[in-house]
Amino acid sequence: MRIKLFALVAFSILNFSCTDEDDTQIVVEEPQLIIKFKFDPTQIRLNNLGQPSTVSAGNAAQSPMFNSISAHYLEFTPNALTQVGQGAVLYSGPSTTLGGANAIDFSQAIVVGEGEAFLSIPLKNLPQGSYEYVRVSLSYQNYNINVRASGTDYVGTIASFVGYNNYITTHTVSGNPFVVNDDKLQGYWAFAIPSVGYTTSGQSTGVTTVPNPIAATSPIPSGSCLVTGKFANNFVVTGNETKNVEVQLSLSINNSFEWHEVNVDGKFEPAAGENVVDMGLRGLIPSFRVIN
Incomplete structure (x- = not known):
C-alpha cells in the first residue's frame, strides 16, 4: 500500500510539473512604429509650395490653441519624385458613401491630442528602404481661438473639417451637439x-493652405489636405530593428487661422462681417527617435 501511495504522489508531482512547463509562454513584443502629433506656433509659416509666407494684406491671423486632430492618410515616400500612393502607405482611414459621394467617415476617425499615439503598427509592416518625406492627409482640427463681439473678448472653440469630403452624423464642440x-x-x-x-456653423469660402515643398515633382490631388514634410535625416528601415521608433509630426500652427479684416484691429469679429479665409496648417516637420 505504501509503495502504491508513493507512486501515486510521484506521478502527481510529475504531471503537475509537465503541465506548468507547457503553460509557460514567452511573449516577445514586436518593435512598433508610433506616430504622434505636435502643434508648434513658432514653426516657420509656409504657403502651398512650402515657401515662407506672411499674412495677406487686408487679413489678420492668430495661432490657435489646439485641442485635437485627426488624419485620414499617412505615407512615407523615398524621394521627391515619388508620386502620391507609390510610397509606403501606413494608414488609410475608413470612408463611406452614405452621404452620396465617397467621403471620410468621421464617426470612425482617430482623434488625438498632442503627444498621444495616433498610430502604432509593427515596424515590420514598413517595407525596408530609405524614406525622405512624410505625407499626412489631415481631416479634422479642434482648437480654441480668441473672438471679439460687442467690444468684449471671448475664447471660442472651433471644429474645422479640412478633409476633401467628410460624412458627419453628429459631432460636438465643447459639449454642444451639431x-x-x-x-x-x-x-x-x-x-x-x-x-x-453661443453656437454656429458654416462653410469657409477661402482656400485651405496645404504646404507641399515638392509640388513641382510630386503634386497632391486637388481638394486634398495632404501636407508634405521632409525628415532632416532619412528614415531608414533595415528589417533588423529591435526597439520601438517614435515619429513626431510637428505641424506649424503659426498664424494658421486667418480672416479678412473689416475692423482693422487684429481681432476676429464675426459679427462685424469678418470671414474666415484659411484654416489650413502651415507646414510639417517630421522627426524620429528610437525608444525602448
Whole structure:
C-alpha cells in the first residue's frame, strides 16, 4: 500500500510539473512604429509650395490653441519624385458613401491630442528602404481661438473639417451637439463660445493652405489636405530593428487661422462681417527617435 501511495504522489508531482512547463509562454513584443502629433506656433509659416509666407494684406491671423486632430492618410515616400500612393502607405482611414459621394467617415476617425499615439503598427509592416518625406492627409482640427463681439473678448472653440469630403452624423464642440447627417466638403466648420452658450456653423469660402515643398515633382490631388514634410535625416528601415521608433509630426500652427479684416484691429469679429479665409496648417516637420 505504501509503495502504491508513493507512486501515486510521484506521478502527481510529475504531471503537475509537465503541465506548468507547457503553460509557460514567452511573449516577445514586436518593435512598433508610433506616430504622434505636435502643434508648434513658432514653426516657420509656409504657403502651398512650402515657401515662407506672411499674412495677406487686408487679413489678420492668430495661432490657435489646439485641442485635437485627426488624419485620414499617412505615407512615407523615398524621394521627391515619388508620386502620391507609390510610397509606403501606413494608414488609410475608413470612408463611406452614405452621404452620396465617397467621403471620410468621421464617426470612425482617430482623434488625438498632442503627444498621444495616433498610430502604432509593427515596424515590420514598413517595407525596408530609405524614406525622405512624410505625407499626412489631415481631416479634422479642434482648437480654441480668441473672438471679439460687442467690444468684449471671448475664447471660442472651433471644429474645422479640412478633409476633401467628410460624412458627419453628429459631432460636438465643447459639449454642444451639431447634427449634420450629410457630406461636408473641405472647409466646413462649427463654432461655440461655451461661456455664453453661443453656437454656429458654416462653410469657409477661402482656400485651405496645404504646404507641399515638392509640388513641382510630386503634386497632391486637388481638394486634398495632404501636407508634405521632409525628415532632416532619412528614415531608414533595415528589417533588423529591435526597439520601438517614435515619429513626431510637428505641424506649424503659426498664424494658421486667418480672416479678412473689416475692423482693422487684429481681432476676429464675426459679427462685424469678418470671414474666415484659411484654416489650413502651415507646414510639417517630421522627426524620429528610437525608444525602448
